[in-house]
Amino acid sequence: MKKLHFILINIMLSSVLAYCYAQEKTVTFTTSAGVIKARLYNDVPNHTSVFIKKAANGDYNGTLFTRVIKEFMIQGGSPDSKNAPAGARCGFGDRRSEILPEFRNHYFHKKGALAAPRQNDDINPKKKSDMSQFFIVHGKVYTDGALDTLELIKNQPIRRKAMDTYYKPFKTELEILKKDNPREFNKRVVEINSKVDSVIRSTPGHLIFTEEQRKAYTTLGGCPHLDGFYTIYGEVTEGFEVIDAIANQPKDAYDRPKKDIRIIKVTIQ
Known part of the structure; x- marks a missing residue:
């Protein structure tokens, strides 16, 4: 009887998890460098809902990847990049789009993590996320x-x-x-x-990598030094080669690609 009860509980849990994952939204970034697809996490509700709303409004459409750093990340979506002249510095975001962070310890900055940038602590002590733009981790593989x-x-x-x-x-x-x-x-x-x-x-602030983190950082790669500092609200599922292509673009002194990499449209399914 106990064994049957245990089996039934496992079936129920599996059904709940399957339902939750089924409800996760998929975002497609159609860019001039190719297509990137990602899934949005359900347990980071404020970031996910704001991102979905902005994508539905077309806020990210026509913007540029304004900051790309190999083995670090690619950042885009900033409204000031839509009509930015060639070579002009842009990507400052919009502080009116800031929301409070939603840090989740089980998410970390592996390659493909979709996260919200933010201003530094000295002017943003609450670590609010700037949802007017986003970044995707490129990272590197660690031993x-x-x-x-x-x-x-x-x-x-x-x-x-x-x-x-x-x-x-x-x-x-x-x-x-x-x-x-x-x-x-x-x-x-x-x-x-x-x-x-x-x-x-x-002790708060200590660092001990989990088995999951070690596996990801030693195979897929990532940026472990970012963990705990930025809100991650999704992860790339397709288009890792596009991330590589964008991260490897020649860039200027402000990390803007010399050749514009445009976000043509962002769609949610």
């Missing part, structure tokens, strides 16, 4: 060792403080144990490391 290094650098201040608490006061005692009782020394070191790791994991 596991490189990700380990990023974790080490980010967590070093937390680790140092924890070591001051759990290791430094017992340093002399541990040095004696290391000579006289190596087995007890090893046991104490394991205990200390366990406490330090616990402190790191419980």
Whole structure:
């Protein structure tokens, strides 16, 4: 009976998940460089609804990719780019289109992530998203060792403080144990490391990549340093080669492509 109950629960959960994914909208970016398709996330409702509304109004149609950086991202949609003269600096967005962020820890900046740009913290302390434009992650592929290094650098201040608490006061005692009782020394070191790791994991702002993140960043690629700073509200499903083509365009000193890459239309299905 319990087994049947468990099976029924799994069937119900699968049905709910299937329904949720079925309701996700698909966005098609038709550009002068090719077509990019992405799905919009349901659990980032404000960003998704604003994006859909702006796309339906044609706000992004005719705009340019105004900032493209290889191994980083491609950014477009800004209203000031529609009639921008060749070589003119543009892509400043529209602060009237800002909305509060909707950070979701389970979304991260893998290649193809669709996200909202924003102004810097000094003039935008609430980290509001500028929905007048968008960016798509290009990124680069990392090795596991490189990700380990990023974790080490980010967590070093937390680790140092924890070591001051759990290791430094017992340093002399541990040095004696290391000579006289190596087995007890090893046991104490394991205990200390366990406490330090616990402190790191419980401290806000720490960095420990999940298995999903590691798999994505070491295969597809991305920009892990952006995680937690921008709202991601969708991901590309088709047209990764178009992202590559746009990111590799020759550009000027302000990262605007020398040859205009125009967003012909953005449609939602």
